Amino acid sequence: MNKQLIALSLNDTSFPPVSGALDEPDGLLAVGGDLSPERLISAYQQAIFPWFSEGDPILWWSPSERAIINPTQVHISKSMAKFIRQTSLTITVNYAFSEVVNACALPRKTQAETWISPAIKAAYQELHQLGVAHSIEIWNDQDLVGGLYGVNIGGVFCGESMFHQQTNASKLAFIALCRHFAKHQGQLVDCQMVTTHLQSLGVTGNSRENFVKQLKQHAKKNINNSCWNKQKISL
Structure with missing residues (x-):
C-alpha cells in the first residue's frame, strides 16, 4: 500500500483512516488543520492525537503500537504501596488544570524543548472548559x-x-487516575507511547488495530457523572 501524508483542510474536521498512517516516521497521519475543540475531539475518537514542536505545522499521529492499560490493572509495587500508606501528599481532581499543563510544558532534563506550546495550552484549556479535558x-x-x-x-x-517535582509524585498521579477512573466505570486508559516508566505501572503495548477496536467499544459508554467534579480523592 502506497501511503501518503495527508494535508488537512481548515474547513473540514475529518481525518483520513488511521490505517494510512506512515510507517516512517511511525504513525504520522496528517498535517495541518487547526486545534479547534471539534477537530481535537474527532481526533481522539479515532485514535489520533496532535504532537508537534512550536513553530512547526500541526502534525497528527496514530502510532502502530499504542500504550494502554485497563485501569483496574494498574500495578503498585511494594515500595509504592508503602509510599502511599505513609505519604502526606494529597490528591485532587480538576483543582488546577492550567497549572498542571504549564508544569508539564517545562523542558525536561533530557529535552531541549517542549511540545506543549502556547497553542496546545490554549486548545486544551478550551477542552477543559467544555468538560472534556481533565487533570489530576x-x-x-x-x-x-x-x-x-x-x-x-x-x-x-x-x-x-x-x-513530577517530587519523587513518586507522577506515579501517584497515575495510580490515582486509574483507581478513580475505574471507580466511575472507566474502561481504558490510553498512554499513547510505551515507556519504561509506564510499563512499571502496568501499561502494555497494543496494536493500533486492536486499540481502535477497543476505542470503538468503549468510547460511547457513559461514566459516572461525578467522576470529573472538582474534588479531593484518596487511595
Missing part, C-alpha cells in the same frame, strides 16, 4: 508537585502528559 494534581501542602492531564472520551481516558 498532587500537592505537598500548597505546592503542586505532580500531576497529569488528558482527554476523556466516554469510557476511555487519553493521557497527554504528566510531571
Whole structure:
C-alpha cells in the first residue's frame, strides 16, 4: 500500500483512516488543520492525537503500537504501596488544570524543548472548559508537585502528559487516575507511547488495530457523572 501524508483542510474536521498512517516516521497521519475543540475531539475518537514542536505545522499521529492499560490493572509495587500508606501528599481532581499543563510544558532534563506550546495550552484549556479535558494534581501542602492531564472520551481516558517535582509524585498521579477512573466505570486508559516508566505501572503495548477496536467499544459508554467534579480523592 502506497501511503501518503495527508494535508488537512481548515474547513473540514475529518481525518483520513488511521490505517494510512506512515510507517516512517511511525504513525504520522496528517498535517495541518487547526486545534479547534471539534477537530481535537474527532481526533481522539479515532485514535489520533496532535504532537508537534512550536513553530512547526500541526502534525497528527496514530502510532502502530499504542500504550494502554485497563485501569483496574494498574500495578503498585511494594515500595509504592508503602509510599502511599505513609505519604502526606494529597490528591485532587480538576483543582488546577492550567497549572498542571504549564508544569508539564517545562523542558525536561533530557529535552531541549517542549511540545506543549502556547497553542496546545490554549486548545486544551478550551477542552477543559467544555468538560472534556481533565487533570489530576498532587500537592505537598500548597505546592503542586505532580500531576497529569488528558482527554476523556466516554469510557476511555487519553493521557497527554504528566510531571513530577517530587519523587513518586507522577506515579501517584497515575495510580490515582486509574483507581478513580475505574471507580466511575472507566474502561481504558490510553498512554499513547510505551515507556519504561509506564510499563512499571502496568501499561502494555497494543496494536493500533486492536486499540481502535477497543476505542470503538468503549468510547460511547457513559461514566459516572461525578467522576470529573472538582474534588479531593484518596487511595
